[in-house]
Amino acid sequence: MEGIERNQNSGKEMIGRIIQSKRVLEAREKALAGIAFTKEELIMLLDIDPESDEAEELGAAAGEVARKYTGGKARLWGAIGVDYRPCDMNCDFCSLGKKWGIVKEEKEVTLEEMIRQVRYYVENEFHYILLRTTEFYSPERLGEIVKNIRKEVPGEYELGCNIGELDSDKAEYLYQCGARIAYHCLRLREGQDTRFEISDRIRTLDVIRDSKMKLGFWVEPVGPEHTNKEIAEKILQTLEYCTDVCGVMARVPVEGTPLGNYAQISEKRLAQITAILRLACGDKATEICTHPASELAVRYGANVITLETGAIPRDADFVEEYWEGLHVGQAREWLDRNGYQVKS
Ligand code: SF4
Structure with missing residues (x-):
């Protein structure tokens, strides 16, 4: 704990010395006071050039806000893409x-393999x-998988699902099977890309929000094609859903898909959007993920890192190891260097 306090203090000193940008200073004050941002304020922050010194100031401010609200607590998030179909x-x-x-x-992925993978995640x-x-994967089948995993791998971890549309009966069924969180979002340009x-996605979001499960909602999949206004609106929607865990995910161009020829946003731009989400969330959502992860994004306010394996919408192949080679040691190193302690 002493280490965390030292980091918090050094963060404040650094902030006091280096912030020149008026808009960043104001955003920092608002976030530290837990005051809501307007869409226009978010757009103004999204307008900052991710390569600029001002973006560095923004990231440092978001890092400070993250340390205040997380108390230096980080989470690891493991995903298993069940069906490559x-x-x-x-x-x-x-x-x-x-x-x-x-x-x-x-x-x-076989049940045995899922159990092995979940055990590895829990041990780590x-x-x-x-x-x-x-x-269109069957919720009943997924529920059975969840039950079996719970039986084989005990622990306090939050097991969950990212499946298709749900009604309240199916959400309750998944909860009874042992699911504690569901990932679902209204994606950028939903209904267009x-x-x-849109109404079907919103219905499921409402069902999850009103269920016993937590909700994970990301600003995704962000590409250079999205305007700052679209991204700002998505950040505000994240807050509107009172999501328990939120994040930002880049659109990864996969050759052969209609958006496969569009570029991917840079690591700096993704970190910048993560920083803005952190500031906007203030004391509302403390667990913020960035995907694909980077140390820069951790420095800019992300405290959740994802590892994934299996069927991945961002990859043309079924991934046997971990996507993009990220491994748990690397994730821990990034978090550790930035003053976080992983809590299971
Ligand atoms: S993101 Fe992929 S898996 Fe999910 S609904 Fe769209 S096409 Fe299906």
Whole structure:
């Protein structure tokens, strides 16, 4: 704890000396006081050049706010992509979209493998463990998997799901099986880059919010095509849903998908958006993830890091190891160097 306090103090001193930007100073004050941001204020922060010194100041301010509200507590989030299977929803950014013909050979992670992976995550102090499926995976089947995992791997970890649309009965069923969190969001350009009805996504979000499970909602999938206004609105929506864990995720261009030729946002831009989400959340949501993770994003306010394996919408192949080679040692090193302690 002493280490954390020392870090907090040195952060304040650094902030006092280096912040020149009026808009960053004002944002820092608001976030530390837990005051809500307007859309215009968020747009103004998103306008900052991610390569500039001002972005560094923004990141330092968000890092300070993160230390205040997290108390130096970090979480690890492990995801398992259960089914590598063509999905009829054909989202324009997703490698699993049936129309893009990327998935040649279907695969599904076996229950034994999921249990082995969850055990590994639990032994390594992961707090959140999510089973992610394509849209039409059977909730009953997923519930059975959750039950089996709970039986085989005891612990206080938050096991959860990222599945298709849910009604309240299915959400309650998943909870009774042992699920404690569900990931769901209204994505950027939902209904335009995806084939979903916005109202269906919102209905599921409402169901999860009103269920016994926690809700994970990310600002995603962010690409250079999105305007600052769109991103600001998504940040405000994150707050509106009182999400328990939130984050920012980049759109990763997968060759062969309709958005495969669009660039990916830079690490600095992703870290900048993470910093703005951190400031905007203030004392409302303390657990903030950035994906793909980087040490810069941790410095700019992220305290949740994700490792994922299996079927991944951001990858053309079924991933046997961990996506992009990130491993738990690296994630811990980044968190440790930035004054965080992982709590399971
Ligand atoms: S993002 Fe989800 S719903 Fe969309 S195509 Fe991929 S698996 Fe299906």
